[in-house]
Amino acid sequence: MRPAIRLTAGSLIADIIPSLGGGIARFDLLREGRRLDVFRGCPQRGTDDPGELGLYVLVPWSNRISGSGFTFDGVLHSLTPNIADEPCPIHGNGWLASWRVSHNDDRRVRLEHESHGPGPYRYDATLDYTLETDAMTIRLEARNRATFALPFGLGFHPWLPRTPATLLQAEAESVWLEDARHLPVKRVPVTSRPDWDFSSLRSLPAGWINNAFTGWNGQATISWEDRGLTLDLEARPPLSTFILYSPSVDASFFCFEPVSHPVDAHNLPPGPEAHGLVVLTPGATLAAECRFRVR
Secondary structure (H helix, E strand, O other), X not given: OOOOEEEEEOOEEEEEEOOOOOEEEEEEEEEOOEEEEOOOOOOOOOOOXXXXXXXXXXXXXXXXXXXXXXXXXXEEEEOOOOOOOOOOOEOEOHHHOOOEEEEEOOOEEXXXXXXXXXXXXXXXXXXXXXXXXXXXXXXXXXXXXXOOOEEEOOEEEEEEEOOOOEEEEOOOOEEEEEOOOOOEEEEXXXXXXXHHOOOOOEEOOOOOEEEEEEOOOOEEEEEEHHHOEEEEEEEOOOOOXXXXXXXXXXXXXXXXXXXXXXXXXXXXXXXXXXXXXXXXXXXXXXXXXXXXXXO
Protein backbone atom coordinates (compact mmCIF):
# COMPACT_ATOMS: atom_id res chain seq x y z
CA MET A 1 0.00 0.00 0.00
CA ARG A 2 1.37 3.40 -0.97
CA PRO A 3 1.69 5.96 1.84
CA ALA A 4 -1.54 7.89 2.33
CA ILE A 5 -2.48 11.09 4.16
CA ARG A 6 -5.66 10.85 6.20
CA LEU A 7 -8.02 13.79 6.71
CA THR A 8 -10.79 13.59 9.30
CA ALA A 9 -13.64 15.93 10.21
CA GLY A 10 -16.68 14.80 12.16
CA SER A 11 -17.88 11.57 10.58
CA LEU A 12 -15.99 12.06 7.28
CA ILE A 13 -12.66 10.44 6.40
CA ALA A 14 -10.54 10.93 3.28
CA ASP A 15 -7.31 9.12 2.37
CA ILE A 16 -5.07 10.92 -0.16
CA ILE A 17 -2.13 9.30 -1.99
CA PRO A 18 0.34 12.01 -3.10
CA SER A 19 2.54 9.60 -5.05
CA LEU A 20 -0.38 8.32 -7.15
CA GLY A 21 -1.58 11.43 -8.95
CA GLY A 22 -2.50 13.08 -5.66
CA GLY A 23 -5.70 11.05 -5.89
CA ILE A 24 -8.20 9.92 -3.28
CA ALA A 25 -7.98 6.28 -2.24
CA ARG A 26 -11.12 6.53 -0.09
CA PHE A 27 -13.73 9.11 0.86
CA ASP A 28 -16.04 7.62 3.48
CA LEU A 29 -18.77 8.41 5.95
CA LEU A 30 -18.52 6.82 9.39
CA ARG A 31 -21.88 5.38 10.36
CA GLU A 32 -22.36 3.25 13.47
CA GLY A 33 -18.67 2.41 13.52
CA ARG A 34 -18.50 1.35 9.87
CA ARG A 35 -17.06 3.16 6.85
CA LEU A 36 -19.66 3.78 4.15
CA ASP A 37 -18.00 4.64 0.84
CA VAL A 38 -19.00 7.95 -0.71
CA PHE A 39 -16.48 7.51 -3.53
CA ARG A 40 -15.68 4.01 -4.73
CA GLY A 41 -12.93 2.66 -2.47
CA CYS A 42 -9.65 1.46 -3.94
CA PRO A 43 -8.76 -2.24 -3.45
CA GLN A 44 -7.81 -3.25 0.07
CA ARG A 45 -4.59 -4.74 -1.28
CA GLY A 46 -3.59 -1.25 -2.42
CA THR A 47 -2.88 -0.23 -5.99
CA ASP A 48 -0.36 1.38 -8.31
CA ASP A 49 -3.10 2.15 -10.83
CA PRO A 50 -4.74 5.59 -10.45
CA GLY A 51 -7.70 4.19 -12.37
CA GLU A 52 -8.55 2.16 -9.26
CA LEU A 53 -8.79 5.21 -6.99
CA GLY A 54 -11.94 6.95 -5.83
CA LEU A 55 -11.01 10.24 -7.51
CA TYR A 56 -8.19 11.74 -9.52
CA VAL A 57 -7.66 15.19 -10.95
CA LEU A 58 -7.46 16.24 -14.60
CA VAL A 59 -4.73 18.67 -15.68
CA PRO A 60 -3.81 20.23 -18.11
CA TRP A 61 -6.91 18.88 -19.90
CA SER A 62 -9.82 16.46 -19.48
CA ASN A 63 -10.52 13.32 -21.50
CA ARG A 64 -9.28 12.54 -25.02
CA ILE A 65 -7.42 14.57 -27.63
CA SER A 66 -7.68 13.13 -31.14
CA GLY A 67 -5.31 13.22 -34.09
CA SER A 68 -2.04 12.80 -32.16
CA GLY A 69 -2.23 16.37 -30.91
CA PHE A 70 -3.70 19.75 -31.80
CA THR A 71 -2.95 22.92 -33.73
CA PHE A 72 -2.99 26.26 -31.89
CA ASP A 73 -1.85 29.66 -33.16
CA GLY A 74 -0.74 27.94 -36.35
CA VAL A 75 1.58 25.51 -34.56
CA LEU A 76 1.04 21.74 -34.51
CA HIS A 77 1.63 20.35 -31.01
CA SER A 78 2.16 16.58 -30.97
CA LEU A 79 0.95 14.36 -28.14
CA THR A 80 1.33 10.62 -27.65
CA PRO A 81 -1.01 8.13 -25.94
CA ASN A 82 -0.29 7.87 -22.22
CA ILE A 83 -1.99 4.63 -21.12
CA ALA A 84 -2.16 1.11 -22.54
CA ASP A 85 -5.00 0.19 -24.90
CA GLU A 86 -6.00 3.84 -25.35
CA PRO A 87 -5.15 5.33 -28.78
CA CYS A 88 -5.64 8.94 -27.67
CA PRO A 89 -3.77 10.88 -24.98
CA ILE A 90 -6.25 11.15 -22.13
CA HIS A 91 -6.75 13.30 -19.01
CA GLY A 92 -3.39 15.07 -19.23
CA ASN A 93 -0.64 13.82 -16.92
CA GLY A 94 -1.39 15.13 -13.43
CA TRP A 95 -3.30 11.95 -12.54
CA LEU A 96 -0.24 9.84 -13.42
CA ALA A 97 2.35 11.98 -11.61
CA SER A 98 3.75 12.07 -8.10
CA TRP A 99 2.82 15.19 -6.13
CA ARG A 100 4.79 16.86 -3.31
CA VAL A 101 3.16 17.63 0.05
CA SER A 102 3.63 21.30 0.98
CA HIS A 103 1.10 21.51 3.83
CA ASN A 104 -0.80 18.98 5.90
CA ASP A 105 -2.98 18.98 9.00
CA ASP A 106 -5.98 16.92 10.13
CA ARG A 107 -8.41 18.66 7.80
CA ARG A 108 -6.35 20.00 4.89
CA VAL A 109 -3.54 18.96 2.60
CA ARG A 110 -1.88 20.95 -0.18
CA LEU A 111 -0.01 19.11 -2.92
CA GLU A 112 2.23 20.60 -5.60
CA HIS A 113 3.49 19.34 -8.95
CA GLU A 114 5.90 20.73 -11.53
CA SER A 115 5.36 19.28 -14.99
CA HIS A 116 7.71 19.20 -17.99
CA GLY A 117 5.11 17.86 -20.40
CA PRO A 118 3.10 16.33 -21.92
CA GLY A 119 3.92 17.65 -25.38
CA PRO A 120 4.21 21.45 -25.27
CA TYR A 121 2.82 21.81 -21.75
CA ARG A 122 5.05 23.14 -19.00
CA TYR A 123 3.13 24.03 -15.88
CA ASP A 124 3.04 24.21 -12.08
CA ALA A 125 -0.02 22.89 -10.28
CA THR A 126 -1.37 23.05 -6.75
CA LEU A 127 -4.05 20.75 -5.37
CA ASP A 128 -5.90 21.49 -2.13
CA TYR A 129 -8.16 19.07 -0.27
CA THR A 130 -10.15 20.56 2.60
CA LEU A 131 -12.43 18.42 4.77
CA GLU A 132 -15.32 19.83 6.79
CA THR A 133 -17.74 17.94 9.01
CA ASP A 134 -20.22 17.59 6.13
CA ALA A 135 -18.20 18.14 2.95
CA MET A 136 -14.93 17.96 1.08
CA THR A 137 -13.74 20.80 -1.14
CA ILE A 138 -11.13 20.21 -3.83
CA ARG A 139 -9.32 23.08 -5.53
CA LEU A 140 -6.95 22.63 -8.47
CA GLU A 141 -4.84 25.39 -10.03
CA ALA A 142 -2.40 25.34 -12.94
CA ARG A 143 0.10 28.02 -14.03
CA ASN A 144 1.50 28.07 -17.55
CA ARG A 145 5.31 27.93 -17.45
CA ALA A 146 5.75 27.57 -21.23
CA THR A 147 7.14 30.52 -23.16
CA PHE A 148 3.99 30.72 -25.31
CA ALA A 149 0.23 30.64 -24.83
CA LEU A 150 -1.59 27.31 -24.66
CA PRO A 151 -5.19 26.15 -24.08
CA PHE A 152 -5.65 24.63 -20.62
CA GLY A 153 -8.47 22.64 -19.09
CA LEU A 154 -9.13 21.22 -15.63
CA GLY A 155 -11.47 18.73 -14.01
CA PHE A 156 -12.22 16.17 -11.33
CA HIS A 157 -12.87 12.49 -11.97
CA PRO A 158 -14.70 10.79 -9.09
CA TRP A 159 -15.75 7.14 -9.27
CA LEU A 160 -19.02 6.59 -7.43
CA PRO A 161 -20.87 3.47 -6.25
CA ARG A 162 -23.75 2.44 -8.50
CA THR A 163 -26.65 0.60 -6.91
CA PRO A 164 -30.13 -0.22 -8.26
CA ALA A 165 -31.55 2.79 -6.40
CA THR A 166 -28.99 5.38 -7.56
CA LEU A 167 -30.58 8.63 -8.75
CA LEU A 168 -28.95 11.66 -10.42
CA GLN A 169 -30.00 15.28 -10.86
CA ALA A 170 -27.80 17.57 -12.98
CA GLU A 171 -29.37 20.12 -15.29
CA ALA A 172 -27.63 20.79 -18.61
CA GLU A 173 -28.50 22.34 -21.98
CA SER A 174 -26.76 20.07 -24.51
CA VAL A 175 -25.06 16.70 -24.80
CA TRP A 176 -22.33 15.56 -27.19
CA LEU A 177 -22.94 12.26 -28.97
CA GLU A 178 -19.86 10.07 -29.38
CA ASP A 179 -18.54 7.70 -32.02
CA ALA A 180 -16.94 4.27 -31.58
CA ARG A 181 -13.63 5.95 -30.67
CA HIS A 182 -15.38 7.86 -27.83
CA LEU A 183 -14.86 11.14 -29.68
CA PRO A 184 -17.61 13.76 -30.15
CA VAL A 185 -19.55 13.83 -33.41
CA LYS A 186 -22.60 16.01 -32.76
CA ARG A 187 -24.05 18.22 -30.03
CA VAL A 188 -27.80 17.98 -29.48
CA PRO A 189 -30.22 19.52 -26.95
CA VAL A 190 -30.69 17.39 -23.87
CA THR A 191 -34.43 17.61 -24.47
CA SER A 192 -33.92 15.51 -27.63
CA ARG A 193 -32.72 12.66 -25.40
CA PRO A 194 -35.33 12.46 -22.62
CA ASP A 195 -33.66 9.36 -21.19
CA TRP A 196 -30.58 11.54 -20.56
CA ASP A 197 -32.44 14.55 -19.17
CA PHE A 198 -31.37 14.81 -15.53
CA SER A 199 -33.06 18.12 -14.80
CA SER A 200 -34.87 16.21 -12.04
CA LEU A 201 -33.81 13.16 -10.06
CA ARG A 202 -33.88 10.07 -12.25
CA SER A 203 -32.21 6.68 -12.58
CA LEU A 204 -29.02 6.24 -14.57
CA PRO A 205 -29.37 4.76 -18.07
CA ALA A 206 -29.49 0.97 -18.19
CA GLY A 207 -27.02 0.83 -21.08
CA TRP A 208 -23.72 2.43 -22.02
CA ILE A 209 -23.26 6.16 -21.50
CA ASN A 210 -20.03 8.12 -21.89
CA ASN A 211 -21.09 11.61 -22.88
CA ALA A 212 -20.24 15.24 -22.15
CA PHE A 213 -23.11 17.48 -21.06
CA THR A 214 -22.58 21.20 -21.62
CA GLY A 215 -24.38 24.27 -20.33
CA TRP A 216 -24.33 22.77 -16.84
CA ASN A 217 -25.15 25.10 -13.95
CA GLY A 218 -22.56 23.49 -11.66
CA GLN A 219 -25.11 21.86 -9.32
CA ALA A 220 -25.72 18.12 -9.05
CA THR A 221 -27.28 15.69 -6.60
CA ILE A 222 -26.64 11.96 -6.36
CA SER A 223 -29.01 9.97 -4.19
CA TRP A 224 -28.56 6.40 -3.01
CA GLU A 225 -31.96 5.72 -1.50
CA ASP A 226 -31.01 2.16 -0.59
CA ARG A 227 -28.00 3.42 1.37
CA GLY A 228 -29.65 6.41 3.04
CA LEU A 229 -27.03 8.69 1.50
CA THR A 230 -27.02 11.80 -0.69
CA LEU A 231 -24.10 13.66 -2.27
CA ASP A 232 -24.48 17.27 -3.45
CA LEU A 233 -21.92 18.71 -5.87
CA GLU A 234 -21.25 22.43 -6.19
CA ALA A 235 -18.79 23.25 -8.96
CA ARG A 236 -17.53 26.74 -9.72
CA PRO A 237 -16.68 28.13 -13.17
CA PRO A 238 -14.94 27.17 -15.37
CA LEU A 239 -16.51 23.77 -14.58
CA SER A 240 -19.57 24.15 -16.82
CA THR A 241 -19.48 20.66 -18.35
CA PHE A 242 -19.94 17.23 -16.81
CA ILE A 243 -19.12 13.85 -18.27
CA LEU A 244 -21.33 10.95 -17.27
CA TYR A 245 -19.83 7.49 -17.71
CA SER A 246 -21.26 4.10 -16.87
CA PRO A 247 -20.85 0.83 -18.81
CA SER A 248 -24.27 -0.58 -17.90
CA VAL A 249 -26.79 -1.23 -15.16
CA ASP A 250 -24.66 -4.22 -14.13
CA ALA A 251 -21.65 -2.05 -13.27
CA SER A 252 -20.84 -1.44 -9.61
CA PHE A 253 -19.73 2.14 -10.34
CA PHE A 254 -20.38 5.21 -12.44
CA CYS A 255 -18.45 8.45 -12.98
CA PHE A 256 -19.78 11.99 -12.75
CA GLU A 257 -16.91 14.27 -13.82
CA PRO A 258 -17.10 18.07 -13.39
CA VAL A 259 -14.82 19.45 -16.12
CA SER A 260 -14.15 22.71 -17.94
CA HIS A 261 -14.65 21.42 -21.49
CA PRO A 262 -16.06 18.54 -23.56
CA VAL A 263 -14.02 15.73 -25.08
CA ASP A 264 -11.48 16.75 -27.76
CA ALA A 265 -12.20 20.46 -27.26
CA HIS A 266 -8.70 21.19 -28.60
CA ASN A 267 -9.82 20.05 -32.05
CA LEU A 268 -13.48 21.07 -32.18
CA PRO A 269 -14.33 23.97 -34.53
CA PRO A 270 -14.25 26.90 -34.36
CA GLY A 271 -11.53 26.63 -31.73
CA PRO A 272 -10.68 25.60 -28.17
CA GLU A 273 -11.93 28.77 -26.46
CA ALA A 274 -15.40 28.22 -27.94
CA HIS A 275 -15.63 24.95 -26.01
CA GLY A 276 -14.40 25.88 -22.54
CA LEU A 277 -10.64 25.60 -22.80
CA VAL A 278 -8.87 28.66 -21.38
CA VAL A 279 -5.87 30.13 -23.18
CA LEU A 280 -3.14 30.89 -20.65
CA THR A 281 -0.34 33.25 -21.59
CA PRO A 282 3.05 32.60 -19.94
CA GLY A 283 2.67 32.93 -16.18
CA ALA A 284 -1.14 33.02 -16.22
CA THR A 285 -3.18 30.67 -14.03
CA LEU A 286 -6.44 28.74 -14.18
CA ALA A 287 -8.24 27.38 -11.11
CA ALA A 288 -11.21 25.07 -10.56
CA GLU A 289 -13.05 24.11 -7.38
CA CYS A 290 -15.73 21.60 -6.47
CA ARG A 291 -17.43 20.90 -3.15
CA PHE A 292 -18.81 17.45 -2.36
CA ARG A 293 -21.41 17.69 0.43
CA VAL A 294 -22.51 14.50 2.17
CA ARG A 295 -25.90 14.15 3.82
